Amino acid sequence: MRTNEGVEWALHCCAVLALLPGPAALPAHRLAEFHGVPPAYLAKHLQLLSRAGVVESVSGPRGGYRLSRPAGAITLLDVVTAVEGAEPLFRCTEIRRRGPAAAGGSYRGSCVIDRAMRHAEQAWQSALRVQTVGDLVDQLGGTGEATVGWLAGVLG
Amino acid sequence: MRTNEGVEWALHCCAVLALLPGPAALPAHRLAEFHGVPPAYLAKHLQLLSRAGVVESVSGPRGGYRLSRPAGAITLLDVVTAVEGAEPLFRCTEIRRRGPAAAGGSYRGSCVIDRAMRHAEQAWQSALRVQTVGDLVDQLGGTGEATVGWLAGVLG
DNA sequence: GTCCCTATACTCGGATAGCAAGTGTCCGAGTATAGGCGG
């Protein structure tokens, strides 16, 4: 079990987009160039972010991507869910109903293992929900300023 | 991202093994039969549990698997780590150092995104660490008693 | 009757194929821009 590599890319991209001045947009290939990752593949993940409503796309020249709402209103869970999908980490397949275990019979309530795993998963999601892209940007420090400079040069 | 299906099997198997009387052991094919899963594939996961020290194996006739320590001393994290491996969910590939982002330069501290994701992962692990296989067994209720009955019949 | 030996059958353990999902890439549809032309 390992998170999609695109999750890291998407988070970094959101942090960069949060530094965009005003209504400007940044093309996918610029984001790929900035991070040194395959442009076409990064585009795939940006599409996921767009479909989830985290970022919005602008077509044509001077187009690209920008955040669809303030960075402080985008949680890390929003980004992770957009890229990884909404399916839970742990999926209970109800194996207790397959073999002789079912004969025992009284599986009324939900599976205790399913409950325990979901509880842990909710702890993970809660930790992602309390952190926003804005929080990340605030912690960037000098790296953030350097990024702003690079953006100014690119946007011309 | 989805947890290995073997995680669910391993947890159910540990719950069953916790109900074993005294020093008895239960063969892998019995566990597979009980849960209605492929025997050979389940064996693979039991090997992982054995290698991690969660269960111990007994060779020869009357052999099989049993818990290596009391059920209350086996956390869900122990089981999950044994099956999934110790690698973190989120692996930072330090993409900030690849492109022009590196030129900006001052990436002294650890990556803020890596820190945020690891924080959430620790919340998940903590939730798994406070729950033990013994806790699961206590919550089984009637299903647990039915399992004990089945075990008695099988062990003969 | 008791002890020892041997053959047996049962167990785990690692090495081996098949498949789905993640990884990586490409080309086509749509649009705002920029330049040229006419009034």
Next chain:
DNA sequence: CCGCCTATACTCGGACACTTGCTATCCGAGTATAGGGAC
């Protein structure tokens, strides 16, 4: 000089190969047991 039109180039979006890891399986190594034979 100003407004309109057209061609352009740039953007996103979805459809197409490739690789890694999960899924599933098999056969061989090792061992406690059970039975038979000797004492």
